[in-house]
Amino acid sequence: MRVQQPAATGLDLERVDGRAKVLGLAPYAYEHPAENPTYLYPVQSTIARGRITAIDTAAAETMDGVVAVLTHLNAPRLADAADKELAVLQSDEVGFRGQFVAAVVADSPEAAREAAARVRVQYHQEPHHAALRADHEDLYKPEQINAGLETDTQAGDPDAALASAAVVVDRTYTTPAEHNNPMEPHTTVAQWEGDRLLVFDSTQAVHNARKTLAPLFDVEVEQIRVVAPHVGGGFGSKGLPHAHVVLTALAAKVTGGRPVKYALTRQQMFFLAGYRTPTIQRLQLGASPDGRISVLTHDVVEQTSAIKEFAEQTAGISRMMYSADHRRTTHRLASLDVPVPSWMRAPGECPGSFGLEVAMDELAEACGIDPIELRVRNEPAIDPETGKPFASRHLLACLREGARRFGWERRNAQPGTVLVDGWRTGIGVAASTYPARRQPANTARIRFTADGFYEVQIGAVDLGTGAWTALTQIAAEALECGPEQVRLQIGDTDLPVATVAGGSSGTASWGSAIIGAAQMFRKEHGGFPSAGDTSEGDGERNPAGKNYALHSFGAQFAEVQVHADTGEIRVSRMLGVYSAGRIINPRTARSQFLGGMTMGIGMALHEQSVMDERFGMIVNHDFADYHVPSNADIRQLEAFWLEEVDEHAGPLGARGIGEIGIVGAAAAVANAAYNATGIRVRDLPLTADKFLT
Amino acid sequence: MKPFDYARAASPPEAVAAVAGNPAAAFLAGGTNLVDHMKLGIAAPEQLVDISHLPLDKIEGTDDGGLRLGATVPNSDLAAHPLVRQRYPVLSQALLSGASGQLRNAATTGGNLLQRTRCIYFQDVTTPCNKRNPGSGCSALEGYTRYHAILGASMDCVAVHPSDMAVAMAALNARVEILGPSGDRSVGLHSFHRLPQDQPQRDTVLEHGELITAVVLPPLPEGTRSAYRKVRDRASYAFALVSVAAVLRLEEPTETDDGDGPASPPKIAEVRLALGGVAHKPWRATFAEEALRGQPATEEKFRRAIDAELQHAVPLPDNAFKVTMVRNTVVSVLRELCGVDQSSGGAGTPASGGEDRP
Numbered sequence A: 001m002r003v004q005q006p007a008a009t010g011l012d013l014e015r016v017d018g019r020a021k022v023l024g025l026a027p028y029a030y031e032h033p034a035e036n037p038t039y040l041y042p043v044q045s046t047i048a049r050g051r052i053t054a055i056d057t058a059a060a061e062t063m064d065g066v067v068a069v070l071t072h073l074n075a076p077r078l079a080d081a082a083d084k085e086l087a088v089l090q091s092d093e094v095g096f097r098g099q100f101v102a103a104v105v106a107d108s109p110e111a112a113r114e115a116a117a118r119v120r121v122q123y124h125q126e127p128h129h130a131a132l133r134a135d136h137e138d139l140y141k142p143e144q145i146n147a148g149l150e151t152d153t154q155a156g157d158p159d160a161a162l163a164s165a166a167v168v169v170d171r172t173y174t175t176p177a178e179h180n181n182p183m184e185p186h187t188t189v190a191q192w193e194g195d196r197l198l199v200f201d202s203t204q205a206v207h208n209a210r211k212t213l214a215p216l217f218d219v220e221v222e223q224i225r226v227v228a229p230h231v232g233g234g235f236g237s238k239g240l241p242h243a244h245v246v247l248t249a250l251a252a253k254v255t256g257g258r259p260v261k262y263a264l265t266r267q268q269m270f271f272l273a274g275y276r277t278p279t280i281q282r283l284q285l286g287a288s289p290d291g292r293i294s295v296l297t298h299d300v301v302e303q304t305s306a307i308k309e310f311a312e313q314t315a316g317i318s319r320m321m322y323s324a325d326h327r328r329t330t331h332r333l334a335s336l337d338v339p340v341p342s343w344m345r346a347p348g349e350c351p352g353s354f355g356l357e358v359a360m361d362e363l364a365e366a367c368g369i370d371p372i373e374l375r376v377r378n379e380p381a382i383d384p385e386t387g388k389p390f391a392s393r394h395l396l397a398c399l400r401e402g403a404r405r406f407g408w409e410r411r412n413a414q415p416g417t418v419l420v421d422g423w424r425t426g427i428g429v430a431a432s433t434y435p436a437r438r439q440p441a442n443t444a445r446i447r448f449t450a451d452g453f454y455e456v457q458i459g460a461v462d463l464g465t466g467a468w469t470a471l472t473q474i475a476a477e478a479l480e481c482g483p484e485q486v487r488l489q490i491g492d493t494d495l496p497v498a499t500v501a502g503g504s505s506g507t508a509s510w511g512s513a514i515i516g517a518a519q520m521f522r523k524e525h526g527g528f529p530s531a532g533d534t535s536e537g538d539g540e541r542n543p544a545g546k547n548y549a550l551h552s553f554g555a556q557f558a559e560v561q562v563h564a565d566t567g568e569i570r571v572s573r574m575l576g577v578y579s580a581g582r583i584i585n586p587r588t589a590r591s592q593f594l595g596g597m598t599m600g601i602g603m604a605l606h607e608q609s610v611m612d613e614r615f616g617m618i619v620n621h622d623f624a625d626y627h628v629p630s631n632a633d634i635r636q637l638e639a640f641w642l643e644e645v646d647e648h649a650g651p652l653g654a655r656g657i658g659e660i661g662i663v664g665a666a667a668a669v670a671n672a673a674y675n676a677t678g679i680r681v682r683d684l685p686l687t688a689d690k691f692l693t
Numbered sequence B: 001m002k003p004f005d006y007a008r009a010a011s012p013p014e015a016v017a018a019v020a021g022n023p024a025a026a027f028l029a030g031g032t033n034l035v036d037h038m039k040l041g042i043a044a045p046e047q048l049v050d051i052s053h054l055p056l057d058k059i060e061g062t063d064d065g066g067l068r069l070g071a072t073v074p075n076s077d078l079a080a081h082p083l084v085r086q087r088y089p090v091l092s093q094a095l096l097s098g099a100s101g102q103l104r105n106a107a108t109t110g111g112n113l114l115q116r117t118r119c120i121y122f123q124d125v126t127t128p129c130n131k132r133n134p135g136s137g138c139s140a141l142e143g144y145t146r147y148h149a150i151l152g153a154s155m156d157c158v159a160v161h162p163s164d165m166a167v168a169m170a171a172l173n174a175r176v177e178i179l180g181p182s183g184d185r186s187v188g189l190h191s192f193h194r195l196p197q198d199q200p201q202r203d204t205v206l207e208h209g210e211l212i213t214a215v216v217l218p219p220l221p222e223g224t225r226s227a228y229r230k231v232r233d234r235a236s237y238a239f240a241l242v243s244v245a246a247v248l249r250l251e252e253p254t255e256t257d258d259g260d261g262p263a264s265p266p267k268i269a270e271v272r273l274a275l276g277g278v279a280h281k282p283w284r285a286t287f288a289e290e291a292l293r294g295q296p297a298t299e300e301k302f303r304r305a306i307d308a309e310l311q312h313a314v315p316l317p318d319n320a321f322k323v324t325m326v327r328n329t330v331v332s333v334l335r336e337l338c339g340v341d342q343s344s345g346g347a348g349t350p351a352s353g354g355e356d357r358p
């Protein structure tokens, strides 16, 4: 049976998993039925650095319902303890405050928690460093930075060019540590059956998760099954397994085969699930009086954990965004006694765009030209870093379309001049970009069922983005059938291998494999398959990457109101226009863009993880004190995109949309706040106190 | 969480007897603060005496024209009550500016008054805190103090009281009615909450086992206006950085106005100002009130009056901005209540126009 259908991609299809979610039937990690389960609650270190000298577990062990109390003294050994974030309960060393130092497994979550509170730990405390400072003594240059990029780059002679530039902007911008805070907490349910491990995990990558776990437990990857059909957000923090996954699997070794369930509390997520490093960014832009940039430098200081390195590629954006003959980017790390930083929505581009795009606004003002015009004048013909042509670069089209829709021409170039009902009002713009990545190593399988459906299988993960729906559409289009004839299966290592739902690469990477499998299926089984007919297909690395620079672009516009008396700040309007290749499903795509912009408003106005150096601890570690936008903070948000199919993006023509919505958002808000008030805030977040006069 | 017993009291006296007789017992109303504290390890009562169903949920007129607000009236009902909205808008506004709809449905009048500080060190049992653990030290003093006090603090504690409702009630000269093991008493709201001094563990003058039964609002003279303004770090669902409750009456305009020339500003007959987010209790700005009484309602007078109050402020490293924020917010609220035009934006920079909204 084969029904010819119009192309299924591009359809405004409702989420195929929507009904199950609304009815509460879509199982998240913690909700999977587990027989005779046990529950884990950890004990966390109360020092930032030192050694455990004694642990008294007696009071915990004798409590009713306690199955086991694990410490570094009695926990099963891991086969590989090289990754100190993951080597839980393997030694007496403490590398950051909040680290796991013990864990209780009990018959009920209440018993586990109460018993954990009764574990007494003594330490030998050593002096720690936990606060990032630009003048930190031992800043070092990492070998490479995230995404495998070079740590430093240089072209021409930036210092000489700065000395001779007619107009120079030389400013330092800072962004605070931020925590990903998906709604669904990080959760693991683990069970050993003999030497086979079954894990229900809230993860962005089932296959990566088991690849990480296998050597730790000295088993083959095939002995581990990781299942994650539905995930309630991750924003990068579930891209790599964190310590709790190992801890839960370790604990499951001592329960006699009973499953162990563990969901981090919100407070624990501030210590154990990754976060965005704080950044200190010095930008120097040198230009001619008419705004043509001759030199651009972006020097970054940021932090990593002493127990494991993560180097955010903050200045990466300054390598490709604007033309400048002389350029330099550097990254230096302070190695601190803090939790391990990691991926958070648009690592690199997100914080980096704050420095770069506010500096551009400052340059526009210094030159007396419109900020959009400044970007027009510095639009590169080719990628300034690699010298390759851009496969698709429609930044100017995004800026122009956004300007038209937003009413940019009504902007008053003189800051601090518009007062509406007691609110100073202004508008601002920033550019956005994100690399178009496609991961190889994806395989999809398609099987025709006896009842006439196409079963499409791939170990992809939908972390709430809409992958269930988009992949269904891609499969339908490739098979030339209706979406209702596709039965998608994802989120399980029993399915063919797939890469991470991250780096805005999921749809393009998995989609390519699905298209490959569909083509293979038709080739092998034709248009009238029989029940059981099966084919597989693989994705591939995008060959266009050799000859082209592959990026998406966008323009962010914000209208900001600052109360003239109290300094309170609101984003009254925000509008983004994006060029991200083909849009598979406008409904889920809009959600991604709006979600990115919303998180960008959070970054601009609210989010800040406050380090108390004395304790080596993020002190505002809950949702009452770590603010993300409330409904009332998000007023009018609009997202548009250019109709385009990127021929260099692969068979799908799509790039990726998960991250570009946050890039540049905070800068647009800061630039609008300046336009409203004449007060230039270079340190996020933009809180009321910074606008008090 | 430690195991605990739970009992429903059959009457207010029984509830009092149950709690007074057991040092480890506590009243449970909406539970939105107490249950949180039990989870966080801040409170570990052995017995909860549930009072949420007691017949203390009425809002009634008093003989002198005021209102008696039952201790278990939900915050959302109180905010929505027609008499409250009509006579005491400041209270309705304060309630609606607090927490979220769901929380206000559960939270009660009595529980709201007794909610404890949101000081992050108080809430994290792994850090020293004199309020939670007397004598252990105050972590906030040299820590993160953005939300802490600028008035009336001590070296032992610099926390602020988080309630919005209580700030409005302080400006309304409310009284708290209390039932204790040995009978009734009534305390003015202003003296109900304490300053920390050397006993920060004591938030209020309430003794263990004493039950709040109601809050009484005295009547307000005809022509009294009131308003609540809360400045916070996001548009809703956040505790105050600073807040202002103002209750005010202007003198009747005198007949000397002949219609020509600019009318002279009306005079302030009566004013009460309470500040939130600045102290261990709702802070009555009595110096400012005194400086305003009988004075013409002008921006200049407002500013001078609040400065008279704020000269006593002792800000901490992270919250020096609160002094300016309080000043500007008070001026803003008084301007609005007195119908004074904004002569200048904030406390300085002139602003122009209003037409060319982008």
Ligand SMILES: Cc1cc2nc3c(=O)[nH]c(=O)nc-3n(C[C@H](O)[C@H](O)[C@H](O)COP(=O)(O)OP(=O)(O)OC[C@H]3O[C@@H](n4cnc5c(N)ncnc54)[C@H](O)[C@@H]3O)c2cc1C
Binding pocket: A624, B026, B027, B028, B029, B030, B031, B032, B033, B034, B035, B036, B051, B071, B072, B097, B098, B099, B100, B103, B106, B107, B108, B109, B110, B111, B112, B113, B114, B115, B162, B163, B164, B165, B210, B211, B212, B213, B237, B238, B239, B240
């Ligand atoms: C996320 C969040 C945000 C919030 N935001 C705000 C805000 O912006 N502004 C604000 O003002 N508040 C806010 N609150 C606090 C909220 O207003 C209080 O939690 C609530 O008012 C407490 O009332 P309750 O009835 O639940 O008290 P409970 O938690 O039941 O009790 C609190 C305390 O009072 C005692 N108690 C209760 N009733 C009596 C009585 N009648 N007599 C004697 N003792 C009694 C209890 O024993 C307990 O010690 C917020 C709370 C949360 C959780």
Ligand code: SF4
Binding pocket: B117, B119, B120, B121, B122, B128, B129, B130, B131, B132, B137, B138, B139, B140, B141, B156, B157, B158, B159, B200
């Ligand atoms: S300010 Fe008060 S509540 Fe906060 S830590 Fe100090 S003593 Fe504790």
